[in-house]
Amino acid sequence: MKRAALSPPPTERGPGEGPFYFSIFMTKTTASEQADRRSRWVTTLLLAPSAFWYLALLVAPLAVVVVFSFGERAAAGGYQAAFTIANYLNLPARAAAFRNTLVLAPLGTIVCLLAAYPLAYYLAIKSSPRIRLFLLILVIVPFWTSFLIRTYAWMFILGGRGLPSVIEWLGLGEVRLINTPLSVLIGMVYGYLPLMVFPIFVSLERLDKRLIEAAADLGSNPWRSFLQVTLPLSAPGVITGCMLVFILLMGEYLIPQLLGGGKVFFIGNALVDLFLQSRNWPFGSAVAMSLVIIMLATVTIYLRVTRRYGAGRDVSLL
C-alpha cells in the first residue's frame, strides 16, 4: 500500500507514440490505435499478478477484519456473527498499548535518524571509495543473521550481567536496562538503523558535490552549506527512511516482547494476545483496524507536510 502511494503515477502512452514501424505499413490512426490496445494489454498482464496479490492478500483479509471487528467473541473464543460497536467502545482498555506505540515508534524513528544521518553522510561524502564499500558491507552484515537471534542477543547485553554490571563496576551506580522503555528503544534503533542509513546514503551519494563547492566559493561556511545545500537535497532520503522505519516500528512485536519483558507493550503485542491468548477475535480486529486507521492518517499527513519541502514529489523507496 505504501509502495502504491509512493510510486509515481504510471505514464500513459499517448496516441501516436506507438512503435514507429507500424506506421510504415498502415495508416497512422489505425497503427496508433492498435499499438494503444496492445500496450494496454501488456500493462494489464503486467499488473495482473500484483493486482491479484493486492486484492487476495490485502483487500480481502482486510475486509474480513472489518467484518470481524463488529462481531462478538464466541463462548469458547473466536468469532461469532453479530453487529455491535462494543469492540470499538472498548478501545480505551488498550490505551497504554496505543500510548507506548505512539510515543516509542516516533521516538525510535527520530533517534534512528539522528544516528543514521552522520553515518550516511560519512559514507556518501567523506569516505574513500574502498572504505565505503567495506563500511557498507558492515551495515548490511547484520541482515545475514535472523532478526530474532540478534534481538535475543540484546537480552543478554542489557540483562543484569551485561551492560548494567559494567556500569556498576565503573562506579556509576546501579541501573536496570532490560524490560524498560529504554531497552525497547535501544533494540528498535539497533534493529532498524540500516533501513534509515540506506535511503539517506543513496540521496547523499547522488548529490552533485560541485554544489557544495559552489556554496563554499560563494562564501558559505561548511555548516551553512550543509544546512542550505546538503540537507535539503538529501530530504527525499530522510523522508523515505523515516517513513520506512516509522511504519515498521508502529507494527513492532518482537522487540517489546523480548526486551520489554511483557512490561512495555505495543499494539502488536496486544494483538497477539487478543488472538492467541484470550481468543477475542472481534476485539482484536477492532484494535487492528484502529492501528490501520492511525497509520493511514499519520502517513497521509506526513506526506502532505513533507511535500511542502519540495521532496514529496520524487520520494523513492531507495
Added chain:
Amino acid sequence: MDRREFVYHMRRWQKGSISRRQFLGVTGLGIATAVLAKAMPELVAPRAAYAGDLGDRVSLTTWPNYHDPKNFEDFTAKTGVNVEVNVFGSNEEMLAKLQAGGTGWDLFVPTNYTISTYKDLDLIEQLDLSLLPNYDPASIEKRFVAAGTIDGKTYAVSKDWGTTGYAVNTKKITEKMTSWKDFWDLAMGKYTGRGMVHDYQLTTIGNALKYYGYSFNSIDPKELADAEKLLLAAKPHLFAINSDYQPSMRNGDAWLTVCWTGDAKQMHKDLPEIEYVIGKEGGEIWSDFYAIPKGAPHRAAGYALADFLLTPAINAKEVLAHGYPSADARTNKLLPKELLEDPIMYPAAELLAPLEFGAAATLTNPARAEIMARFKSA
C-alpha cells in the same frame, strides 16, 4: 567431522544455554523448533521395523523443559520416525491454535482443566487404547486417570503432574516466605523490580485471587475485580511477565517468581539457594496429559510416540530430566528413592491439601481472558 559427531554437536548446541526453550518460551509464538532430524532427515536412515506404517515424522506440541531429548533420538532410532517438537507457553495459546485449525500436530500435551473443552469443541479424538499397549490405567493414580476420562471414554492419558508455587532466591531474599500474601507483598514492596509472574491467565490471576483467600478458580466478577486491582498495582514493581523465568532467575535479574515444580527442581539442582514455596493459602495442583488432535496427519506415529514415552523405563528417564513427578506406579518403581522423597516434587500433605485443580470454566471465561490481557497491556 563425521555424521555422528555432527549430530552430537548439534544436540549440544540445542541443549546449550541459549536453548530453544528460552527462545520459544519467550517469544511465545509457539514457532516450531525443528529437531535436527527433521531438518536433515537423510542423516538418520529410517529403520525398517516400523517405517512402513508410521511414516517418517511426527509432530509433538508440548511445554518448555519437558522431555529428555535423548528419548526422542531413541524413538527415531527404533522407528525411523523423526520427532518435531513445538513448545508453547500457555494452554490458551494451544487452544487458539487448534481452534484456528491446520496445526499439523500429531500429539500434544494439554493440562487437566482443558480436556473437557477440547472434547466439547470436537478438537481431540477418543483414544484407541489398543494403540497404547504401554499405558496401564490400573497402575496410575485414580484422580489422574479421571481427568482424562469423560463419560467412561478415555480422551487423554496421564503424562505427569505437579504444583504451581513460587521460587525464591534465598541469597537475596532472607525473609521466610510461606504464603501468596508474602509473595505479592514483597514483590510490590521491598523487592520491587525483582518479581516475575507467568504469562498465563490461570496461574497469574489464580494466585492473585489467593492473596485474598479466594478460590484459585474464581470467576466471580467481584473477586476477579479485586485480583485485577492487585495485578495492576503490582505491575510497575514486577521485573517481567513471562512464563520462561529460568534464565532471569539463574542470572540473578529476578529473585522470586511464580514457578512450576519441575522448573524449581531444575533450578534448585544447579543453584541450591533457589527454593520452592507452596503458598499456604493453596494454589494449583495440575496434571498434564497426552492427547491426539482430530485429523492428526501422522496419527499412527502420534500414538507410537505417546506409547513409547509412557513405557515405564522411558518415562523414568523423562522424569529424571524434567523433574515433574509421574503418576505411574510402574515408573516410580524405577526411580531412585531420594527423588521420590524430594520435597519439591512431593510436597508435604498439609501443603497439598488446600491446592485446587484448574477448572474448565477458567479456560473459556471471557472475563479472565480480558483481565489478563488488560494486565499485560497496562
